[in-house]
Amino acid sequence: MSVLNVVLYPDDPLTKTAAPVDSFGPNLAELASNMFETMYAFDGVGLAAPQVGLEMRLFVLHEPEGEKMCLVNPEIVERDGEEFGQEGCLSLPDIYVQVPRAKRIGVRAQDVYGEALEFEANDFLARIIQHESDHLDGVIFLDRVDVLTQNAMLQEWKGIRERLLATSTTGSRPRAF
Ligand code: NI
Numbered sequence: 001m002s003v004l005n006v007v008l009y010p011d012d013p014l015t016k017t018a019a020p021v022d023s024f025g026p027n028l029a030e031l032a033s034n035m036f037e038t039m040y041a042f043d044g045v046g047l048a049a050p051q052v053g054l055e056m057r058l059f060v061l062h063e064p065e066g067e068k069m070c071l072v073n074p075e076i077v078e079r080d081g082e083e084f085g086q087e088g089c090l091s092l093p094d095i096y097v098q099v100p101r102a103k104r105i106g107v108r109a110q111d112v113y114g115e116a117l118e119f120e121a122n123d124f125l126a127r128i129i130q131h132e133s134d135h136l137d138g139v140i141f142l143d144r145v146d147v148l149t150q151n152a153m154l155q156e157w158k159g160i161r162e163r164l165l166a167t168s169t170t171g172s173r174p175r176a177f
Contacts (some may be wrong), residue, residue, distance in 0.1 A: 002037045004052040008161055009091045015138045018048075024114035032070040032112050034048075035060045037166030044090045046128045048135035051091050059132035061106045061177070063125050071109040071117070074133055078106030078120075085127055087141045088176030094160050095153055096176075097109050099144050101130045131177050 007014055021028065031054075039047040039060055048059035062068040070177075080101030088096045105126045109117045121129055131141055142150050 001033050001041050003041045004034055004045075006038065006042060006051055007053050007095075007159065008089050008164065009089070009140060013050045013053065013055045014049070014091055014135070014140065015069060016055060017084045018050050018136045020057050021110075024072070024112060028072070028112040030060070032060055034168075035070075036062070036068075036135070039090070041051055042090050042093075042176070044177050045088060046132045048132045050135050051137075057136045059127045059135065061132060063128060066088075067125055070112055071107070071129070072107035072112060072114075073130075074106050074107060074129070074136070076102075076133055077108050078104075080104040080119065081129075083123075085124070087127070087131055089131070089141055090176050092140070092142070092157050092160075093164065093176065095157050096141070097141065097149060099127075099141050099146055101127045101144075128164045128177055142162075 002137060035047050039062065040050060044059040045063060049056040058070065058072045060070045079102035082100050083103045084098045084100050085094055087099045102119065103126065104122050106120055106152060107129060113116055136139065142153050
């Protein structure tokens with residue numbers, strides 16, 4: 001297994017629409033395990049393929065003390081309710097903001113071997129899936145907040161990004177996805 005490089009916003013392919021995955025099996029399983037390792041290395045709860053430079057519709061997630069899964073070609077087929085909650089993103093480290101998301105969702109996806117999955121998710125799990133699904137459409141969490149917050153956070157991010165690129169940082173950060 002290996003830790004992959006995480007792309008910082010707005011570098012390619014983070015603002016692009018990713019392509020459906022059509023090749024399943026051991027190679028995809030290995031990619032997923034590298035993505036899990038990368039996500040754990042950066043203390044994340046979710047990581048989408050575009051965040052490691054791949055234009056593929058796939059993400060991994062591990063809810064704290066909860067579900068661990070890799071979803072391939074996921075679709076959110078139902079959304080109910082709305083709730084604000086704090087989010088961060090491994091592609092915009094140190095930016096945290098309250099984001100509105102559906103409280104309950106219906107999900108259809110495939111696993112790394114192409115088997116169909118269908119389930120409902122609530123609360124934090126639903127939030128992670130919505131955040132990661134957005135990455136597959138070139139959308140980030142700051143696209144989901146009001147324009148004043150968005151502008152303020154993008155401004156703050158500019159400064160953080162410059163510092164990150166100037167000095168390689170290590171150490172633990174709060175949870176992000
Ligand atoms: Ni993210």
